Amino acid sequence: MTQTPTASTEFDPALRKLVIVVVLGAIMTILDTTITSVAVNTLGAQFHTPLTTIQWVLTGYTLALSASIPLSGWVIVRFGPKTMWIVSLLLFITGSVLCGLAWNITALILFRLLQGFGAGMVMPIGQTMLARAAGPARMGRVMSAVAVPAMLAPVLGPTVGGLILGHLSWRWMFYINVPLCAIAVLAAIVLLPPDPVRDHDAELDLLGLALLSPGLGALVYGTAQAGSGTSLTDVRVAAAVLTGAALIGCYVLHALRKGDAALVDVRLLRDRNFAAVNAMMFLYIGTLSGLMALLPLNFQTVDGDTPLRSGAMVAPLGVGAIITTLLTGRLADKYSPRLLILAGLPVVLLGFLALTRPSTGDIPLLAILFVIGLGHGMIMPAAMGATYQSLRRTEIPSATTATNVGIRAGSSFGVAALLVLLQRNTGHSALDASTFTHTYWWALAIGAAALVPALLLPRRPVTRS
Structure with missing residues (x-):
């Protein structure tokens, strides 16, 4: 070698x-x-x-x-x-x-x-x-x-x-x-x-901009409204999410016809490595974002916490992530990103599994979130590095935009999906601990689905000139 x-x-x-x-x-x-x-x-x-x-x-x-x-x-x-x-x-x-x-x-x-x-x-x-x-x-x-x-x-x-x-x-x-x-x-x-x-x-793809920016904005607005407590059957939520999804779908069709002159070149998804890592991040970031929407709601409605305290309760996740992020960067340059992602995902899923168990107090919950953070810090640097692994320098700007759009869309998907499931589990009764526990099982299932595209990542680094 x-x-x-x-x-x-x-x-x-x-x-x-x-x-x-x-x-x-x-x-x-x-x-x-x-x-x-x-x-x-x-x-x-x-x-x-x-x-x-x-x-x-x-x-x-x-x-x-x-x-x-x-x-x-x-x-x-x-x-x-x-x-x-x-x-x-x-x-x-x-x-x-x-x-x-x-x-x-x-x-x-x-x-x-x-x-x-x-x-x-x-x-x-x-x-x-x-x-x-x-x-x-x-x-x-x-x-x-x-x-x-x-x-x-x-x-x-x-x-x-x-x-x-x-x-x-x-x-x-x-x-x-x-x-x-x-x-x-x-x-x-x-x-x-x-x-x-x-x-x-370089010409600006005006039609692509008119489709993609409002589409992404509508999707984010709909899920933000749902996250603030608006019913998922409310016209503001349903119309925004459906409109956003339709506009993004129309953009994909437009971009396929326009090729590299499109605002974001979706043909990059033909690259196996790029497609696999973005699919993994869509599912994973979606699940984590949905969880971050559920946890403060859980703390406030079930435990009676203030918004400030419920926000502080999530802090161990960030602390754990920072610790492993600082270590993972160097490892990601020595070993396959696939190896690190497949090491971090089970750690996160183990944390999700622990959330499905009956609550035993603040200390165990903080420990669970810290463990999720440790796994998260292993995944993200490796995934972000793997995004560019097989791309040409000229493809990097469009790839970066596509990845950030995918992360935003995935985050919106995750928040909407888990809040829909939460309301479905609630029915006509008030939110209680069992309702959240059942929804965490769904978060675990969606997060586990991210293992599939992660397994499709190349075992060895693949580079292009």
Whole structure:
């Protein structure tokens, strides 16, 4: 076997700088998906607005974030990754400042849309820059670094939000982004190399954008409404989910005809490795997202916990994930991603199985979530690295966009599926522990289905020039 050159396996200074830049930029945009979750009551009292309207502060950010993801592949090719990385962060900073200055709830919701639009492109652009710079031999380590901010969100978001509300004005939940993201912008200007040659002739697939962004947004909106307690038979939920699924289906047909000129090239799914890892992540992320929607609901309705405490109860999952993420990155560069994914999935499923047992108190539950986190941290860096394993450099922007769209769609699917099953198990009675336990069995079954595409991953790394 030919030994890979040292230069391609070690972290050189340029790659270290790139990792620092991406982590600095990503951490606050991800944190903002959860930091405001504890402020619903505070904002309702501040603006004398019902909670159904205040929920749009959370939902609007998520919708705008989802809608901007499909644009990321095209803007990278057309304007360059460094330029668009800085532009995305500046949009996020501008939205944050305006949110802090908001004079009424309408203004706050509109500014959250701007903030979310910038945030949606940050992670795909960052992943593209890392994948291009790292190459196959270092992919696991760089992807584990960028995965850490995602693991921190459920741990730090509600906690930081609660601390700010306890000691400062709610406006500081948004102002806190400004100095940290300003450092990220300055780091990008100083540390990132100039953009490569841009394709000034790259045309934007307007029809694809008109189908995919609203479709993804509608899907996310429908599941967000269901997650906030709206009945699944409500027209807002059913119409949004069905419309979103139909628009995404129409986009797939359009993209197959348009080929590599499509907003996201779905023909990448013909690559066995890319298709298998994305199918695995669709099912796995869907199950985990559904579980993250069920657990706080379980804690609040059955145990009587406050929203802040129910959010803090999930923190061990993030802690466990961070521990193994930091270890898995290096292993993913030495061993097959398939091996690590198939090692992590049973750990997660073991945690799911433990959730189906009668509750024995907080300590065992925290231990179960910690174990799930350990498995999660083994899976994600390996899966993110495997995504690019067999792709050409020119395919990376579209592949990154496709993967992020798939993760969003999978998350929406998982939340909707488990909430449908929860309501079906409930019938006309109130939610109780047995209802949640039965639904956790379904989470276990859907999560176990992710083993099938994981087994289809190549046993050895496959690379293309």
